Amino acid sequence: QSALTQPASVSGSPGQSITISCTGTSSDVGGYKYVSWYQQHPGKAPKLMIHEVSNRPSGVSNRFSGSKSGNTASLTLSGLQTEDEADYYCSSYTSSSTLVFGTGTKVTVL
């Protein structure tokens, strides 16, 4: 199972919005609602930001939103803040009853 494809890096200025894409296939992202997004700061464990494509766990800022179209899922960060600077990973359940993560995206706040 190949990793889902994410851009290596995305940057934006404080207050701006950015979007991170996560492209898979009909056997993973396109076929299931079990797509999630994780934020990881250096040296820390990942934190769940979005589950089931577009749902935010309690405590996660509403500046984070998720969506999906076909085989591509997206994470949008609105009103970018310095603390949003981190690595972001998508993940999806697959038709092989496994989980695949994305390649990861480094978000830089300029």
Next chain:
Amino acid sequence: QVQLVESGGGLVKPGGSLRLSCAASGFTFSDYYMSWIRQAPGKGLEWLSYISSSDNTIYYADSVKGRFTISRDNAKNSLYLQMNSLRAEDTAVYYCAREFRRWQFDYWGQGTLVTVSS
């Protein structure tokens, strides 16, 4: 509060074995499915294995199938990963994670580092 604490990592020679443990607290461990996920130095996340709450359903990534074995002891609130035939490419931080919704994880441990080197 929910806590997951991994242990058992360390330096091991290629071909060797190691058993990782994950101690869970702050929730009813036996109600939750669990997974092991790893991250090689400077690399992305890789899912390894999944076990259902009563351990009657287990899945593995192809990269570890036949070498790693996941298990759990609900009486001890613990998750395990037995790793055999270790290779240099198994060097990584290993995380245990609690499944929140199907195949999505709301709590992760702090990780334990496994280094495979001669």
